[in-house]
Amino acid sequence: xxxxxxxxxxxxxxxxxxxxxxxxxxxxxxxxxxxxxxxxxxxxxxxxxxxxxxxxxxxxxxxxxxxxxxxxxxxxxxxxxxxxxxxxxxxxxxxxxxxxxxxxxxxxxxxxxxxxxxxxxxxxxxxxxxxxxxxxxxxxxxxxxxxxxxxxxxxxxxxxxxxxxxxxxxxxxxxxxxxxxxxxxxxxxxxxxxxx
Amino acid sequence: xxxxxxxxxxxxxxxxxxxxxxxxxxxxxxxxxxxxxxxxxxxxxxxxxxxxxxxxxxxxxxxxxxxxxxxxxxxxxxxxxxxxxxxxxxxxxxxxxxxxxxxxxxxxxxxxxxxxxxxxxxxxxxxxxxxxxxxxxxxxxxxxxxxxxxxxxxxxxxxxxxxxxxxxxxxxxxxxxxxxxxxxxxxxxxxxxxxxxxxx
Numbered sequence: 482x483x484x485x486x487x488x489x490x491x492x493x494x495x496x497x498x499x500x501x502x503x504x505x506x507x508x509x510x511x512x513x514x515x516x517x518x519x520x521x522x523x524x525x526x527x528x529x530x531x532x533x534x535x536x537x538x539x540x541x542x543x544x545x546x547x548x549x550x551x552x553x554x555x556x557x558x559x560x561x562x563x564x565x566x567x568x569x570x571x572x573x574x575x576x577x578x579x580x581x582x583x584x585x586x587x588x589x590x591x592x593x594x595x596x597x598x599x600x601x602x603x604x605x606x607x608x609x610x611x612x613x614x615x616x617x618x619x620x621x622x623x624x625x626x627x628x629x630x631x632x633x634x635x636x637x638x639x640x641x642x643x644x645x646x647x648x649x650x651x652x653x654x655x656x657x658x659x660x661x662x663x664x665x666x667x668x669x670x671x672x673x674x675x676x677x
Numbered sequence: 678x679x680x681x682x683x684x685x686x687x688x689x690x691x692x693x694x695x696x697x698x699x700x701x702x703x704x705x706x707x708x709x710x711x712x713x714x715x716x717x718x719x720x721x722x723x724x725x726x727x728x729x730x731x732x733x734x735x736x737x738x739x740x741x742x743x744x745x746x747x748x749x750x751x752x753x754x755x756x757x758x759x760x761x762x763x764x765x766x767x768x769x770x771x772x773x774x775x776x777x778x779x780x781x782x783x784x785x786x787x788x789x790x791x792x793x794x795x796x797x798x799x800x801x802x803x804x805x806x807x808x809x810x811x812x813x814x815x816x817x818x819x820x821x822x823x824x825x826x827x828x829x830x831x832x833x834x835x836x837x838x839x840x841x842x843x844x845x846x847x848x849x850x851x852x853x854x855x856x857x858x859x860x861x862x863x864x865x866x867x868x869x870x871x872x873x874x875x876x877x
Contacts, residue, residue, distance in 0.1 A: 504834070504837065505837065505842070512856065512858060513855055513856045513859050513860070513863050521840070522840060523837070523840050523842045524840060524841045524866055524870075525856065526841055526844075526855040526867050527843065527854060528855050529742065531713050531854035532737045532740075533738075533742050534717060534738035534739075534741045534784070534856060535779075535784070535789070535856060535858055536856040536857075536858045537742075537856075539741065539779075539783065541780075541783045542741050542742065542776050542780065545775040545776055545779035546743070546775060548775065549774075549775035553771055554770075555767070555772070556771065557766055558765070558766075562769075562771050562774075564774045564778065565769040565771060565774045567778060568774040568777050568778055572735070572749060573749065575722045575781075578729065578751055578752060580749050580750050580751035580754075580755045581750050581758070582750075583747065583748040583750070583758060583768070584765070584769030584770075584774070585745075585768040586744045586745060586746055586765065586768060587736050587744060587746045588734065588735075589746075590736075590746050590768075591734035591736055591746035591748045592708075594734075594748040594763055595708045595710075595732045595734050595748050597762065597763055598706070598748070598754065598758055599706050599732075601757040601762065602705070602706060604706075608702075610678055610679070612685035612688060613678065613685065613710070614679070614683065614684035614685060615710055615712075616712075650682060650685070650688065651678075651682065651688060651691060651694050
């Protein structure tokens with residue numbers, strides 16, 4: 482039996498506690514619906530944090546993944562493969578101008594890669610927005626403008642090649658929630674501040 | 678820079694903000710983080726639209742549930758990364774790439790970009806009139822419902838009990854980021870449940 486109560490006990494025994502115990506255990510999904518371990522149905526307005534773009538168990542993804550695993554599942558970057566080249570071509574087409582694609586496995590890794598490319602210009606200062614979030618690996622974390630996100634942010638190595646500066650975010654924080662006034666913003670000053 | 682700051686509570690850059698950044702950073706790289714906003718989430722492929730960033734980062738919706746991230750280096754920036762500078766054993770895994778292609782094909786075939794704009798607008802207009810909602814911000818199907826009270830966590834729990842999963846960010850914002858295929862009926866259902874959770 483895998484009821485939510487039983488899964489909760491098992492989770493609390495073996496899973497790292499960095500997320501706190503999640504309140505729900507999902508065992509099935511279809512489109513915008515998911516079901517928990519006790520059979521309760523939910524409308525999923527989170528989509529795994531903006532991930533399940535075309536919903537759960539979409540036949541197009543199932544077919545594409547099954548076909549790909551039947552052909553070849555992993556080759557590393559010691560070999561080219563057509564599906565990767567095609568995806569890069571499509572993304573560059575969507576971007577609307579010539580370029581190249583580096584693939585990784587997550588958003589924080591994509592931002593780490595961008596951080597590295599920025600270093601290759603020889604420049605030593607990076608500006609990032611207040612309130613911004615770029616991931617939780619150490620490089621991306623150092624660009625994240627949310628000190629409360631992770632206490633480890635202060636545990637960066639003391640010697641820094643790059644100076645990371647925070648420029649004001651797109652909206653001024655005011656009151657209990659930020660950016661409530663669409664007519665006013667600190668962003669304008671923030672953008673100008675870059676050139677100084 | 679994120680065109681819309683997701684984790685901060687769906688904070689939208691004011692119009693022209695990225696353009697001003699691009700102008701101010703004329704001889705530096707402009708990096709746009711589209712991890713949360715990219716691949717149709719806001720009703721367009723990218724949320725940065727009218728600026729030309731040098732680097733764009735993607736992940737989340739790109740693989741439709743399979744783990745994949747991407748860094749697009751555009752224009753002159755495309756030649757900065759040279760052999761030996763970077764790498765990833767799993768990066769560009771064929772299975773994840775195949776899933777991403779299926780996502781792009783589906784978004785194009787089902788005209789999901791205009792669908793996202795329509796359904797997102799529908800949610801926004803319904804929630805705007807709910808007492809206790811200070812503001813609904815965001816674009817497409819990345820929306821932040823800003824609450825007058827600091828009850829976001831309580832409201833998240835009420836919604837879950839009523840069969841709708843939403844995401845509280847801090848005490849004052851409920852983030853909505855449903856699948857792009859969300860139907861109008863499902864959107865209405867979510868608004869009804871969320872509205873009741875806010876007003877009760």
